[in-house]
Amino acid sequence: MFRLPKCHLLIVMMIVVFVLAACSFEQASSSPAENGTVAEGEASGEETQTDPAGASGYQPVTIENNGRILTFKEPPKRAVTLNQHVTEVMLALGLEEVMVGTAYLDDEILPQFQEAYEQIPVLADRYPSQEVFLSVEPDFAYAGWQSAFSENGVGSVEELEAFGVTAYLHHSSTIVGSTIEDVYQDIHNIGRIFGVEERAKALIAQMETDIALLQEQIGKVxxxxxxxxxxxxxxxxxxxxxxxxxxxxxxxxxxxxxxxxxxxxxxxxxxxxxxxxxxxxxxxxxxxxxxxxxxxxxxxxxxxxxxxxxxxxxxxxxxxxxxxxxxxxxxxxxxxxxxxxxxxxx
CATH class of the missing domain: 3.40.50.1980 (Nitrogenase molybdenum iron protein domain)
Structure with a gap:
């Protein structure tokens, strides 16, 4: 039977919700744990519940993105996502608290992310105008398709940089011959940028496990x-x-x-x-x-x-x-x- 166990399918999208969740039990009632964000081990000095995208131990990150070098001295604090598949990457990493806007759903958001998604302002059904985009004062724009960073979207990456917005284009969606490993690299990059690398590693590991299980069930073709x-x-x-x-x-x-x-x-x-x-x-x-x-x-x-x-x-x-x-x-x-x-x- 090809269908994964229900718990396993939930884990692939919600893995970060359970990572070392015991460490979040002593957080204050207003902590991100109670808002559905990801818990990470405080004792280990990794990302903490009280600072989901700005852990005190954050080290400067340099990322190569589609021929551009992006350097982050601190995690972005006001992110906008512009396509559904990158919105779900952010939500799977428990980063809804730093999302000040989102746009362009292809269909329904995954049910396990619906509550978190509803907390985020939807700027447009498709791409917002540059004026609407800038009105939420973003410092980070994350797009799945090149069209987002065009005159029909929110503007070019150069224009956004002039407004103080760093643009990240999902690399696996732009290259010829994209593989699942390229998708993992994008997830890993976002994890590093926002200081939640352990969450990204856990999500990737679960995806790898579930894909291997599916291929094992199909057998040799x-x-x-x-x-x-x-x-x-x-x-x-x-x-x-x-x-x-x-x-x-x-x-x-x-x-x-x-x-x-x-x-x-x-x-x-x-x-x-x-x-x-x-x-x-x-x-x-x-x-x-x-x-x-x-x-x-x-x-x-x-x-x-x-x-x-x-x-x-x-x-x-x-x-x-x-x-x-x-x-x-x-x-x-x-x-x-x-x-x-x-x-x-x-």
Whole structure:
């Protein structure tokens, strides 16, 4: 059975809530422990409940981020997150108390983070204007996609620096051929920046454990199932090449039929899809078209009649929040594995 034990799935997103929780019992009633933040061992001199992002032992941190060198002499105190997967990284690390704003959900926030999320001002449904963004006096902007730091977002990183705001762009969401290790590096970087490195290490370790367990359950795959990822498009199909979804498909025992594209995303002709004969179609669920509408479009497409995935109506729906480079990797793998190899779950 591919489904992880319920407690295990909760742990992957809430691991930091339980790390050395006993050390928080003697905190005052107004301590972050009672507000759902992370407890760390006071006796060890690590991050403490009373100073979740500014432990007295904080050492200056230098991070390389997409070709820029960022140096922090102290943890940011007024952070704004601009995409869902990076918002959930911050919440998983127990950093809601230093978040003065957030924006751009792809779908519902994870239930275990809902209470903490509701404490944070939502600046916009998508990207806030630069004026709205600056109105909360941020000192740190954390984005998942490059579009956040553009004229259609809150402004360029250079503009933000002029306003005294340090911008961090989730590296694993920008590079070609992103891997799960790249996601771990982003989590580790955020942990270092905010002085909660032990929490980051614990979260990464739990993700590694859960992914290994899922792969152990699937066993050896002699012939990976052929997978086509449908994002969008009518005249052509917009699909995955080398991006993070390619990594998830491989970890789930599948083979992305367009893994030979030399970029993260690309448009391909429907004839190419037919030639590569996918056995399963992964539908990325986001945008104005629902997953059901996308599936209906594919089933009605005359060029695809002889495609095995269409003939057997084999579709796997993956929410964009799970497909993005964040803490939902085990959940994404569980969805994919169950869709690729349902017989192993019986």
């Amino acid at each position: 002699d012939e990976p199932i052929r997978v086509f990822v449908y994002d969008s498009g009518e005249d052509q199909a917009f699909t995955v090449g080398q991006n993070y979804m390619n990594t998830l498909i491989r970890l789930a025992g599948g083979e992305n039929i367009f893994a030979d594209l030399d970029k993260n995303w690309g448009s391909v002709n429907w004839e190419e899809v037919v030639e590569r004969s996918p056995e399963v179609i992964v539908v990325v669920d986001y945008g104005e078209m629902t997953a059901e509408q996308k599936i209906d479009f594919l089933l009605r497409h005359p060029a695809l009649d002889n495609v095995p995935a269409i003939q057997h109506e084999r579709f796997v729906v993956v929410p964009l929040s799970a497909a993005a480079e964040g803490i939902r990797a085990p959940l994404a793998l569980e969805i994919l594995i169950k869709g690729f190899y349902p017989e192993k779950a019986e």
